[in-house]
Amino acid sequence: MYRAEPVTEESERTAFRKAEKKYKIYYDNAKKKKIPRPVDLSEVIDFRSILESFKRSGDLPDGVFELKCDFNLPVFGLVSRPGFYFIPSALSVEEQCRWITESLTTFPQPPNRTNHNAIYGPIQDLFLAAKEGKILVEEDKLPENFDSEVNLDQTDANAPHWNFVKEINESWCRDACKSVSASVLLRKLRWSTLGLQFDWSRRSYNVALPHKKIPDKLCMLAKRMAAPAMPCGEEFHPEAAIVNYFGLGDMLGGHLDDMEKDWSKPIVSISLGCKAIFLLGGKSREQTPIAMFLRSGDVMLMAGEARECFHGVPRIFTDPENTEITPLESQFSDEDHTSFLDYIQTSRININIRQVF
Ligand SMILES: O=C(O)CCC(=O)C(=O)O
Numbered sequence: 594m595y596r597a598e599p600v601t602e603e604s605e606r607t608a609f610r611k612a613e614k615k616y617k618i619y620y621d622n623a624k625k626k627k628i629p630r631p632v633d634l635s636e637v638i639d640f641r642s643i644l645e646s647f648k649r650s651g652d653l654p655d656g657v658f659e660l661k662c663d664f665n666l667p668v669f670g671l672v673s674r675p676g677f678y679f680i681p682s683a684l685s686v687e688e689q690c691r692w693i694t695e696s697l698t699t700f701p702q703p704p705n706r707t708n709h710n711a712i713y714g715p716i717q718d719l720f721l722a723a724k725e726g727k728i729l730v731e732e733d734k735l736p737e738n739f740d741s742e743v744n745l746d747q748t749d750a751n752a753p754h755w756n757f758v759k760e761i762n763e764s765w766c767r768d769a770c771k772s773v774s775a776s777v778l779l780r781k782l783r784w785s786t787l788g789l790q791f792d793w794s795r796r797s798y799n800v801a802l803p804h805k806k807i808p809d810k811l812c813m814l815a816k817r818m819a820a821p822a823m824p825c826g827e828e829f830h831p832e833a834a835i836v837n838y839f840g841l842g843d844m845l846g847g848h849l850d851d852m853e854k855d856w857s858k859p860i861v862s863i864s865l866g867c868k869a870i871f872l873l874g875g876k877s878r879e880q881t882p883i884a885m886f887l888r889s890g891d892v893m894l895m896a897g898e899a900r901e902c903f904h905g906v907p908r909i910f911t912d913p914e915n916t917e918i919t920p921l922e923s924q925f926s927d928e929d930h931t932s933f934l935d936y937i938q939t940s941r942i943n944i945n946i947r948q949v950f
Contacts, residue, residue: 607878609847609903616870616884616907618842629912637870638885640669640681662821671883674873676859676897678822679885683892684863686920688814693865693921694933695808696942700836701785704803708783713755719782722775724932727757729778731771779936780840787811787834789949797852798833798949807831807946815861815946822859822894829858832949839869839909839941847874847882847905850895850947858948859896865889865942867909867916874903888917911939 616637620627638657644667647653653669660668660678669679684692701707703715710716713729722729732754761772788807792799807815812831819829837845850860864887871893874882882903887893895902910916918937925934 608881609872609874609878609905612872612874612882612884613844613847613905613907616872617844618908632908634870636884638883640679640885640891641888643669644681660821664821668821671873674875674883674899674902676822676895676899677873677902678859678894678896680818680821680892680894682888682890683818684890686890686924689865689890689921690924690930690933692811692863692944693937693942695811696785696836696838696865696944697779697933697936699808700787701782704790704805705785705787706790706802707785709778709781713778716755716778718757719775719779720932722757723779725759725775727759727775728761728772729755729775730758730761732756782838783843784838785836787836788831789833791833791835791852807834811944811946814863818861818863818892819859819894819946822896824857827858829861830948830950831861831946834944834946837943837945839867839906839943841909841911841939844908845906847872847878847903849903850900850945852949853947854950855948856900857897859894860900860945860947862893862895862943862945864891864893865944866921866937867911867918867939867941869906869909869941872903872905872907873899876901876903878903889921906943909941913938 616632619630621630622628643654643657647659647667653659656672658670658672660670662668664680666680666683669681671677671679697720698718701719702717707716709719716729757775761770788804789798789800790802790804791797792802806812811834815831815834816829823829839845853860866889868889869887871885871887872882873885874880880903887906895904916938921937922934925931925937
């Protein structure tokens with residue numbers, strides 16, 4: 594799980610940090626328009642074009658190999674990073690849409706926790722509330738006759754009490770209430786946790802926190818995807834998942850996922866939505882990371898030695914020419930799905946599934 598290390602002058606100089614800065618989005622201002630500063634992408638590994646030329650000619654670039662395994666799609670590995678595998682376009686467009694929909698609707702539902710729990714307590718139906726233009730208002734500030742909807746999971750008595758309302762009386766609210774629109778909260782949704790809940794303050798899984806099992810269909814998908822990286826004859830047991838949500842300018846700093854017991858079991862990491870750059874470093878931040886593109890439908894596996902490698906996401910591409918989500922746009926084009934389309938056109942979602950014990 595994310596190892597929060599203090600940013601010091603020393604850490605700013607590591608090879609990992611330099612690569613993060615190289616790929617991070619910076620803007621130039623031209624005639625009041627924010628233009629993304631051009632970045633040299635020539636060293637970024639593109640597994641999709643590797644797959645295409647592999648299908649045509651059977652050739653692979655130096656340092657990349659095909660894993661010999663019983664899987665219906667080519668699985669690639671990197672000679673310099675044992676235990677790391679990449680399955681380009683592993684999910685069909687229909688599967689991608691399904692998991693985007695679940696990530697926005699059911700996955701953030703209590704008892705699953707999100708980054709909003711600490712401030713607002715558990716929030717029900719955030720995506721729907723955003724679609725309906727609702728506003729979250731602090732409960733004890735509501736006037737008595739107020740038509741509010743209970744959104745709190747009352748099992749947590751100490752949670753702050755916030756409710757969604759359809760509208761607020763501007764003049765009353767200006768003085769009296771704390772409020773935030775559901776659409777702002779949706780944009781600020783950064784993570785939700787499924788299955789065993791991770792306690793970020795203690796940096797450990799807290800089995801005492803209320804939780805539901807990971808949905809069966811996601812378990813089945815994770816087991817199928819994990820198979821190429823599993824120790825011989827063993828089956829993957831999905832026990833926890835983190836869903837990361839990235840919007841414009843968001844990045845995930847270099848970190849290790851080290852709170853699971855058995856590192857021979859892979860982390861199964863699914864990319865959805867806008868294209869991103871992933872940095873796969875080495876066991877120290879001093880080692881120069883390998884940069885690669887992640888596109889919607891790609892799956893990565895990190896097992897064994899690769900579990901000890903620093904990694905992160907310094908950039909997502911939200912400008913329409915570079916998102917590479919045309920198939921999703923067609924799939925979400927009907928009236929019922931416009932809110933999903935609006936979200937995913939400028940966002941990326943990552944679902945990473947883990948065996949904890
Ligand atoms: O967003 C990604 O692809 C990587 C996520 C990740 O590294 C993590 O959650 O540990």
